[in-house]
Amino acid sequence: MNKENLNHILKANFGFEHFRPNQEDIIRSAITGNDTLAIMPTGGGKSICFQLPALVFDKLTIVISPLIALMKDQVDGLKANGIKADFINSTKSESDHQRLVHEITAGTLKLLYIAPESLTYIDHLIQEQYISMIAIDEAHCISSWGHDFRPAYTQLGYLKQRLPNTPVLALTATADKATREDIVKQLNLKNPNRFVSSFNRPNLYSEVRPGQERIKQIKTFISRRKGESGIIYCLSRKSTERLAEKLNDSGVNALAYHAGLPADVRENAQEAFINDEVEVMCATIAFGMGIDKSNVRWVIHYNLPKNIEGYYQEIGRAGRDGLDSDTLLFYSFADVMQLRKFAENTSNESLQLAKLDRMQQFAESFNCRRKALLSYFGESLEEDCGNCDNCKSPPALFDGTVIAQKALSAIKRLREAETIQNIVDFLRGSSNAYIFSRGYQHLKTYGVGKDVSWKDWTQYMVQLLNQGYCEIAFHDGNKIKLTSLSEQVLFHGKKVTLAHNVDKTVSHQPKKKQKSEGKNGADLFQELRKLRMQIAQEEGVPPYIVFNDASLKEMVKDKPTYDEAFLAVDGVGRAKLEKYGDQFMNAILNYEKEGKQKKANTYQETWELYKKGLSVQEIALSRKLNEATVFSHLSKLYSDGKPIQLEQYLESGVLDKVRKAYSEIKDSKALKPYFEYFNEEVPYGQIRLALTILETPVNQHV
Incomplete structure (x- = not known):
């Protein structure tokens, strides 16, 4: 193909x-x-x-x-x-x-x-x-x-x-x-x-803050993002409920979600979140896997995650539509100790502890956070991302090339067979039993870093890991291995920048990075969101199933008002054009009329052509519209009392079928129950026409 x-x-x-x-x-x-x-x-x-x-x-x-x-x-x-x-x-x-x-x-x-x-x-x-x-x-x-x-x-x-x-x-x-x-x-x-594929998500801002006064910080964080969907991940079930309660008390619409809640409570909470009925979900990691809600604008980790894979997957639930989104991790040593207890006596305790150590190193990192994430998954980033707290407010940096060369040489001399602790002992010339039992004291680079403290060497090793010059082989006893980048440092003169080892106590408050749409654009975006919500409720699906935020933003920017222009919007296919195009294009037209010279009424144009005896196909061709759009015009005109023979456009037996279903389905405005009632054999367009006939008073057309 x-x-x-x-x-x-x-x-x-x-x-x-x-x-x-x-x-x-x-x-x-x-x-x-x-x-x-x-x-x-x-x-x-x-x-x-x-x-x-x-x-x-x-x-x-x-x-x-x-x-x-x-x-x-x-x-x-x-x-x-x-x-x-x-x-x-x-x-x-x-x-x-x-x-x-x-x-x-x-x-x-x-x-x-x-x-x-x-x-x-x-x-x-x-x-x-x-x-x-x-x-x-x-x-x-x-x-x-x-x-x-x-x-x-x-x-x-x-x-x-x-x-x-x-x-x-x-x-x-x-x-x-x-x-x-x-x-x-x-x-x-x-x-x-x-x-x-690349693990790089440029639209995600990454930040780590100390864990003091978390609830106060979260309230401030949310107050600057009113109307935006977000998830707060907590380590314990009790924390999700307590946090949701405190947020609700302060006027934030929040729900709790964890595996200990009854199934119907969990399901209702999830449905409320994906349907934009609640803004904030306070949840354990049981929430979110496979939920394709594209307009989650931020993710907060109330506690340190137990590994980088889980952290990456959870922050990845923000900004799936490609728009700018924020991620915030609160870090405290108490979380580390609690996670260590959870890992004790498990079948893969050593693996869990090693991955937890790596997560802790990420949280304490002085380097570009995206570089650190990408290096964990075996990917390198040439330049710093410029979109994390360490890039926005960098620590004091220095040329660490010599230190890097010593560390990487040590890894090579030790045949890539040792952990961080043993490599640091080797570099510092430690005289412990382990070093002597393997004869490491006879190797050329033994003790080459005696002048650097054990604490500093450990932090420098973490920085080299975070920058992708080496990696941890979790499946091989947590041994440190060299990467292709290390060769450039050892043999090709590549420079390495490191940060001085200082206690990180000040957190950076990032500026909200959103492209300005102006007041008018923001107003139209809200109008389109309301329309999306209305359609979603009619069809019984989440709003982002209709269109995601990125598609709405593109509509705001390009203001498509005819079929081909609407079809050019990313996220609009032929089926969605036929189902939703007319409603969204009319919303844009109506918005454009405000404060400007009144444009010709699109329904009136269709009505004039219908009165001349043109068929639906001819009207669509004349107006350069989709036939489904013309049908929606005729339905609206019929509802407004125009003498239109709407029944002629229905397939045989459809009106009787919908009339029978109409008496059985309580929510007569939603289309999806009818669609499912007919085993998906009657198209939405036919159902909409039949309902228009049934819901319009007979005497309106006399």
Whole structure:
């Protein structure tokens, strides 16, 4: 399939003008039948990598996902784009299961989301005659080296054995080198193509502050971001409830979420957050995985996370639409001690403690924070990010090239086989039993750093780790290994900048970095948000399923008022143009009329052409509109009392079907209940026309 065809499918079905980095290569790997491992950061566009191939394949694509919420969220998004998708789990009725089985065998269902525990429901259908591809999301869950190990994932290796010719696509946002190898091995992937996307998220501002007076600081932080969605992650369940209560007392609309709450309370809290009914969620890490809420503008960590993978995944829930967003981590040594207690006597205690040490080093770092994050995942950043507290308010720096050369030489002399503590002892010429037992005192660089204190050497080693000149091999006894960058320092004269080791007590308060839209732009943005909320409530989906904030911002900027211009907005595909285009373009037109010369009424123009006897197709052609837009005009005119024969545009039997459903469905304004009532066989446009007829008084047209 050529590039033009893939780009057409991307725009027509998902509304995006361009692929994100690695997406196209991953998709091509899958559709040509190769097993594939894709490491893509949160917000990097993982879902498109299996959703688009599913439209290319003739048969079903199975998506294995760990959470019901993720399945429902993505299925809602696919249906909004006119794509046949569903999910299966224990909440589905027997009749739902039978319907899905029929759709799979008939080849009409494109994507089926399912949890690993629920695969038994379709075991008899796991055959190559029905399945084109298997996508395994959150694939790090299969590995005990990963940060979120789930035993149910370890059984998934049988899928490749049963379907040897079916491509398997494994995807995850956070996996170090050891976890990546484990994923390939346990899933039995055959010579997989591997793609590791950049973990760089330039739109996220990173800041770490001391943990004193956290609640007071959080209240101030939120007061500067009124109306914006945010998540506060807490270590304990009690903290989430206490914090939510204190925020509500101060006028902030907040809810608590943790695994100890009843299932219905958790579900209602989650729905309220993703539907923009509540601004702030105070949660444990049980919240957020797989929730594709694109307009989370900030994430706060009330406590230190237990590892960098989890921290990166959690801050990645901010700014998924690409707009500027803030992340704030509160750090205290008390959190470290508590997390150490949690790790004690666990099956992988040493691994957890090593990763906690690395998290602590990140929090205490003097260096560019994004550099530190990227280096953890094996990626280097040439220049400092300029968008973190250490870049905005840097510590005193000095030329640390000689110190770096000594440290990196020591790692090399010790054959990359020692931990930080032993390397520092070696550099300082320590005369302990461990050094002597291995004969390290005879090596050339032994004691080359006697003039530097143990505390300073440890901090310098951490800075070298954070800048990517070396790395920790967690799967190999936490030994320090050299990276490709180290060679440039040792052999090619690369300079290294280090920070003086001082106690960090002053935190930097960043300036809010948002592009000014001006008052008028902000007003229009709020109008479009209100319209989005209204539509979302009608259809029973989260607002970002209709359009994300980035799409609304582009509408504010470009003010599209005809179909082709609206279709050019990133995030607008053909299905969304037909469903929502007219409403948003009219909102923009109405806004533009305020304070300006009155423009011609778009409904009136359609009415004049209708009176002349033009068909819907002819009106659309004459006005350069989509036919769905013309139908929405006629519905509005009919509601306003114009003598329009709306029934002629309904398919046979639709009015009677909707009339029957109308008497059974209580919420007659929402379209989605009708759509589901008819098993998705009656289009939204037809339902909207029928409801317009039923809800308009008969005598209005006499």
